[in-house]
Amino acid sequence: MSGTGRPGYEERAYWHATTPALPSYAGAPLPARVDVAVVGGGYTGVSAALHVARGGASVAVLEAETLGWGASTRNGGMVHPGLKWGPRTLRARYGAELGDRLYRATVDAFDLVETLVRDEAIDCDYVRSGHLSLAWTPAHAAWHEAQLAEIAPFGMSGRAVPRERLPEEIGTDHYYGGLVIDQSGGLHPGRYFAGLATAAARAGATLCERAGVRAVEREPGGFRLRTDRGELRCGEVILGTNGYTGGAVPWLQRRVIPIGSYIIAPEPLDPAVAAEVSPKGRIFFDSKNFLYYWRVLPDRRMMFGGRASFRHTTIARTAAILSRAMAEVHPRLAGVRVDYAWGGNVAFTFDRMPHLGRREGITYALGYCGSGVALATGFGRTAAEVVLRGIDAVRPPFAEIPYPGAPVSERFYGGDPWFLPLVGEWFRLRDRWGRARARAFAG
Numbered sequence: 179m180s181g182t183g184r185p186g187y188e189e190r191a192y193w194h195a196t197t198p199a200l201p202s203y204a205g206a207p208l209p210a211r212v213d214v215a216v217v218g219g220g221y222t223g224v225s226a227a228l229h230v231a232r233g234g235a236s237v238a239v240l241e242a243e244t245l246g247w248g249a250s251t252r253n254g255g256m257v258h259p260g261l262k263w264g265p266r267t268l269r270a271r272y273g274a275e276l277g278d279r280l281y282r283a284t285v286d287a288f289d290l291v292e293t294l295v296r297d298e299a300i301d302c303d304y305v306r307s308g309h310l311s312l313a314w315t316p317a318h319a320a321w322h323e324a325q326l327a328e329i330a331p332f333g334m335s336g337r338a339v340p341r342e343r344l345p346e347e348i349g350t351d352h353y354y355g356g357l358v359i360d361q362s363g364g365l366h367p368g369r370y371f372a373g374l375a376t377a378a379a380r381a382g383a384t385l386c387e388r389a390g391v392r393a394v395e396r397e398p399g400g401f402r403l404r405t406d407r408g409e410l411r412c413g414e415v416i417l418g419t420n421g422y423t424g425g426a427v428p429w430l431q432r433r434v435i436p437i438g439s440y441i442i443a444p445e446p447l448d449p450a451v452a453a454e455v456s457p458k459g460r461i462f463f464d465s466k467n468f469l470y471y472w473r474v475l476p477d478r479r480m481m482f483g484g485r486a487s488f489r490h491t492t493i494a495r496t497a498a499i500l501s502r503a504m505a506e507v508h509p510r511l512a513g514v515r516v517d518y519a520w521g522g523n524v525a526f527t528f529d530r531m532p533h534l535g536r537r538e539g540i541t542y543a544l545g546y547c548g549s550g551v552a553l554a555t556g557f558g559r560t561a562a563e564v565v566l567r568g569i570d571a572v573r574p575p576f577a578e579i580p581y582p583g584a585p586v587s588e589r590f591y592g593g594d595p596w597f598l599p600l601v602g603e604w605f606r607l608r609d610r611w612g613r614a615r616a617r618a619f620a621g
């Protein structure tokens with residue numbers, strides 16, 4: 179804290195401070211009718227709009243705030259394929275064929291980000307750096323070779339890094355080993371979003387800000403949407419509201435659990451310190467339930483993020499938690515000045531899987547469980563294909579898995595996750611217990 183009692187950092191995303199302003203779309207008139215209306219102006223929404231417009235249909239994105247206001251300009255910018263579950267678990271749960279298609283779709287989503295960055299010449303500092311997943315316990319490290327074998331058939335490569343060789347990858351001995359995966363990278367999420375939105379507008383999509391959708395009503399031939407800026411009629415609706423899903427479509431709200439994720443960006447590091455903590459410039463995350471994720475940005479700032487808290491909280495509190503966590507992982511970063519601190523909502527689901535499908539004529543794409551830079555971009559494209567060609571022609575694998583709601587009645591869960599503090603505490607205890615066991619066995 180500074181001497182004035184105010185925090186010495188800005189409570190806003192570092193990305194917001196470093197993205198050139200997009201043109202304002204707040205005044206753009208709302209069309210009376212379009213073929214496709216997209217609700218939510220993040221990666222899902224603008225990617226859907228880009229691909230609908232490329233397909234020759236008229237499309238409008240309706241964003242309640244300003245374009246990119248949600249997680250899409252607040253995230254860590256870490257782009258990678260994969261889900262919470264690896265291919266083996268997906269096959270066991272959903273059958274071999276569907277399990278493989280689910281995993282393949284995540285690899286395709288990652289490829290799509292790289293293709294868009296290249297073909298649309300999006301200036302977002304994208305580097306395919308590879309990522310290092312860090313084992314919180316010896317049991318997690320023991321699993322690395324098997325994980326590599328599972329993903330190899332999908333064209334993915336990497337290597338397990340034993341604990342004694344971790345200094346080649348990261349300047350800390352806080353973990354029991356690491357797993358490098360080559361197919362992943364880091365980008366500036368704000369500038370990536372701006373590039374996607376610009377591409378969508380260039381392809382002919384209408385982008386409307388301050389146009390929150392309050393109700394989606396069916397009528398003959400399509401839908402009538404009541405928005406903050408009047409009514410709009412459309413043939414098809416795509417919903418891409420992820421961690422900000424409200425009550426406009428109540429059955430969807432009950433299937434999403436909004437959770438806060440938080441980040442700090444301290445002052446730029448001395449070049450020697452930056453090289454020590456991140457010798458290969460990778461993106462990092464650990465294997466805890468209460469995970470941390472971090473990387474050194476091109477201007478040598480450490481960006482360090484995590485769930486930090488499952489309670490209603492403040493940026494000041496999460497910034498303090500993350501500063502302590504960063505110093506635990508990298509003791510030589512204790513005391514570095516935090517310049518930016520912020521947070522945003524991710525969307526979990528009750529099966530920890532993302533979902534894309536159709537219900538009551540509405541196409542939805544959401545629930546990325548904290549890893550949506552690639553997935554949301556890919557789901558936006560698939561949602562566009564579904565409304566253009568029909569779901570039976572596209573056969574998106576995520577539409578073939580069940581989409582469970584809360585395991586309690588509507589009375590107990592309408593979209594406000596009152597149970598999160600309890601669940602968070604349970605996961606935190608499991609993380610501590612895993613570490614304590616590892617230390618006891620080592621001792």
Ligand SMILES: Cc1cc2nc3c(=O)[nH]c(=O)nc-3n(C[C@H](O)[C@H](O)[C@H](O)COP(=O)(O)OP(=O)(O)OC[C@H]3O[C@@H](n4cnc5c(N)ncnc54)[C@H](O)[C@@H]3O)c2cc1C
Pocket residue numbers: 217218219220221222223240241242243244245246247248249250251252253254255256257258389390391392418419420421422423424426438439440441471483520521522523524543544546547548549550551552553554
């Ligand atoms: C702090 C943080 C760090 C993260 N780090 C990473 C990372 O490193 N890598 C990764 O892969 N993922 C990460 N994520 C997750 C990733 O950012 C999201 O999964 C992704 O941005 C989701 O995009 P989206 O377009 O679906 O949703 P959002 O970008 O959240 O957009 C949803 C939009 O819908 C709008 N909306 C809601 N309701 C309505 C309505 N009724 N009418 C009109 N508009 C509405 C909201 O205003 C919002 O702008 C992170 C997220 C956070 C918050």
